[in-house]
Amino acid sequence: MTMPASAPLPTLTDISDAPTQASPAADATPAPKLAAPKLGRRAEARRIAMMDAALKVFMEKGFERTTLGDIVALSGGSRATLYELFGGKEGLFLAVLEVVTGHISQLMNDIAESCGPPQEVLLQFGTSLLEALVQPDVMAMMRILVAEGRLFPDQLEGFFRTGPDQSRDKVANYLRRAADQGLIVVEDSVTAAHIFFGMVTAGYSFEGQINPARLGDAAYRRSYVEQVVHLFLNGLRPPR
16 A cells, blocks of 8 residues: 555544444444544634644654644644643644544444454454554554654553553453353453454554555455454364
8 A cells, every 4th residue: 555645635534534444333433533622613623723734744744843833834823722722742743643543443442342253353353453554644643653752752651541552452351251252262361452463463563664565455454364363263262
C-alpha cells in the first residue's frame, strides 16, 4: 500500500466519517469521536479546525519540527485559544492521535461484546485491525510516535493506558470467556492477547512502516491473518 505524494491529506471529518474495513456490524457503527468538554458552537468549530490543521502539519513535518505557529497559520485562531483547548502541542498531538486511532477502539468494543467462536472472532478482529493500521494517516502518526514519542513520555504513557493496553485487555477478556466455555485452553489470557497482537502486527510494525508496499493488498493481508489465527488457535486447542 503506497501513499502518493500528491494525494490530499485527510481531515478529521474524513477519518471519523470513513467506514472501517470490519464486519457489517462494525461498519454500521460510526467511529468514536474524541471526548471533549462541552464547548460553544464557535469554540467547537475552532477546536476541530485546529485538529484538522494539526493532522496535516504533523503528517508533513513530524512532531518536533511542527510549531504552534504552523498550526495557527493554517487553522486560524490564536495560540491562546490553542493552549486553552489543548494545553500545548503535546496535548494537541494526543488529541489528534486519539481521533485517528478511534476506529481501532471501536473494534475493541466489538470484540469485548462478542460471544462467537474464536476462529471467526479473531479472524474478523485481526483483519480489521490490520486494515485500520495500514491507513496512511495511522501509519504516519505511528511513525511519529516511534521517532519522537520520547519527547513527551508522560502524556504518551496515558495514551497507552487508555488505548493499546485496554485493547489487549479486551482481547484477553474474550479469550478468558472462550476458555471458560471450553473452546480453548489458556492459562494466561493477558500474555496470550499480547502474543496474538504481536503475530498480527509483526509485518506492519517493521517492514510495513519502512515500505508500505510490502504489506500487500487486502486479500493478502486477510490470508496472512487467517494463517496467524490458525497457528495461534492450534497452540490453544483443548485436548481431545
